[in-house]
Structure formats: structure tokens, C-alpha cells
Amino acid sequence: MKLAVRKIALERMQILIDNAISNAKTNPELSQRQASLAQKISMRHNIRMPYILRIVFCKKCKSFIAPGINSTIRLGRTSVKSIRISCNLCGHTYRKIIAQSS
Numbered sequence: 001m002k003l004a005v006r007k008i009a010l011e012r013m014q015i016l017i018d019n020a021i022s023n024a025k026t027n028p029e030l031s032q033r034q035a036s037l038a039q040k041i042s043m044r045h046n047i048r049m050p051y052i053l054r055i056v057f058c059k060k061c062k063s064f065i066a067p068g069i070n071s072t073i074r075l076g077r078t079s080v081k082s083i084r085i086s087c088n089l090c091g092h093t094y095r096k097i098i099a100q101s102s
């Protein structure tokens with residue numbers, strides 16, 4: 001039963017983030033609300049957001065940053081597979097090593 005709850009929560013977070021990203025341009029307020037709702041679900045159920053969902057939140061200012069709208073994502077040029085994410089709201093840039101997924 002607990003697993004089912006987890007699965008539903010994860011699906012809801014995914015949907016919320018997807019919607020937040022697609023609304024970021026046309027309705028920034030709505031997209032912020034959807035993103036923070038996803039964060040709340042994550043906290044309430046104590047579920048860590050999957051990597052792909054976490055990159056849409058700035059590490060520094062914690063804002064929702066839609067890829068290509070509030071943030072710039074660049075692939076690293078080094079041999080280590082990484083991406084560089086720049087937050088357009090606070091200017092913070094950070095690097096993420098792309099984890100090897102099995």
C-alpha cells in the first residue's frame with residue numbers, strides 16, 4: 001500500500017512539473033504554484049524528487065526555473081558527462097554530473 005502512495009505521489013509531481021514547464025512562458029504565476037505544489041508533495045511524503053525534476057529548481061534561490069525560460073542549460077565540454085545550469089533569476093550557475101543510470 002505504501003508503495004502505491006509513493007507511486008501516485010511521484011506521478012503527481014511529474015505531472016505538476018511538466019505543466020509548470022509548459023506554463024512557464026504563458027502563465028508564470030500558475031507555473032510557480034504548480035512547481036511549489038510538487039515540492040510540497042515531495043516534502044509531505046518524504047520522497048526525493050527524481051533528478052530530472054530537481055534540475056528545474058535553483059540550488060541557491062530555490063526558485064522554480066523553467067529550462068530555456070528562467071534558466072540556461074548547457075552541456076559540459078569535459079569528458080565527464082555533466083550539464084551546467086544557470087539560474088536567470090539569481091545568476092547562480094552550477095554543474096551537475098549526469099549520473100549513470102542502470
Ligand SMILES: [Zn+2]
Nearest residue numbers: 058061087090
Ligand atoms: Zn537562483
